[in-house]
Amino acid sequence: MRIVYKSRDEIRAMRETALVVSGILDELCAAVAPGITTWDLERIARAGIKRDGVTSAFLGYAAPPYPAVTCISVNEEIVHGIPRKDRILNAGDVVGIDFGVFKAGLCADSARTVIVGGQGTPEATRLVDTTRRCLDLAIAECRVGKRLGDIGAAVQEYAESNGYSVVKVFVGHGIGRRMHEDPQVYNYGTRGMGKAIKPGLVIAVEPMVNAGLPDVEVLDDRWTAVTKDRSLSAHFEHTIAILDEGPWVLTRASSSPGHPGHD
Numbered sequence: 001m002r003i004v005y006k007s008r009d010e011i012r013a014m015r016e017t018a019l020v021v022s023g024i025l026d027e028l029c030a031a032v033a034p035g036i037t038t039w040d041l042e043r044i045a046r047a048g049i050k051r052d053g054v055t056s057a058f059l060g061y062a063a064p065p066y067p068a069v070t071c072i073s074v075n076e077e078i079v080h081g082i083p084r085k086d087r088i089l090n091a092g093d094v095v096g097i098d099f100g101v102f103k104a105g106l107c108a109d110s111a112r113t114v115i116v117g118g119q120g121t122p123e124a125t126r127l128v129d130t131t132r133r134c135l136d137l138a139i140a141e142c143r144v145g146k147r148l149g150d151i152g153a154a155v156q157e158y159a160e161s162n163g164y165s166v167v168k169v170f171v172g173h174g175i176g177r178r179m180h181e182d183p184q185v186y187n188y189g190t191r192g193m194g195k196a197i198k199p200g201l202v203i204a205v206e207p208m209v210n211a212g213l214p215d216v217e218v219l220d221d222r223w224t225a226v227t228k229d230r231s232l233s234a235h236f237e238h239t240i241a242i243l244d245e246g247p248w249v250l251t252r253a254s255s256s257p258g259h260p261g262h263d
Contacts, residue, residue: 003174003182005200010106011241011248014176014202017054017101018108018239018250024048025099025251028070029114034091038072042083045070045099057100057107057179064222071098071111073224078208078216078233079170080223091117094124096235100179107179109204110251111237112263124232127211130162131234132263134187134207139260142205142240142247146197152189155207159187167208167233169216170225175204175239199244206237 056069073081073096093116100109137154159166172185212231241248245258254261
């Protein structure tokens with residue numbers, strides 16, 4: 001495993017990429033409403049990419065080539081949901097939106113989960129709130145001298161203490177010149193274990209939390225991952241730079257060097 005640490009100048013450039021991601025995600029989340037399709041959201045994202053002069057990190061990725069610039073996952077879909085013209089959102093649906101771009105050769109990646117109409121069942125609301133909190137707890141571990149296992153443990157401990165399970169087959173990752181770099185950042189782990197966190201590490205941390213069991217199934221489109229028991233799932237992600245003074249959440253507009261900010 002070779003980790004590519006970033007300079008301050010590279011991190012500042014990644015912040016510019018990350019603010020584009022954050023801004024377009026703001027637009028997408030604001031557009032979520034009953035009756036809209038996931039393809040409608042995809043069109044908004046494509047328009048934002050064109051307007052802001054950036055390149056999608058998702059479109060054409062891997063094999064089979066991913067066919068969209070967003071991943072939009074609804075209810076039991078965990079990640080990599082392909083936007084569709086016939087996928088109409090209903091009030092109370094749990095919708096995860098994952099989005100990433102390149103700008104000046106540097107990538108940023110982020111995800112949020114929202115409830116259509118702003119109000120879901122108590123169970124859906126608790127799942128989304130818990131997953132968001134998992135990410136905040138993970139960010140608090142993104143400090144020099146900590147270890148990658150501390151990040152995963154923070155996610156796992158909080159999710160499981162609330163009666164949920166963490167997805168283990170998908171992980172966070174280093175990010176920079178490529179969308180997926182070393183190291184892998186698990187959503188489970190043991191405190192004090194794993195690679196030591198050093199200044200210049202930039203990672204995408206992305207808890208995926210299921211209301212039921214952790215088991216995953218990939219649908220026939222070879223991308224959409226769903227909970228095997230069809231329970232609800234939620235997903236949050238931020239791109240985070242670790243500095244001597246603490247974490248800088250690059251995809252969070254309110255964050256500054258050493259100050260995580262808030263969503």
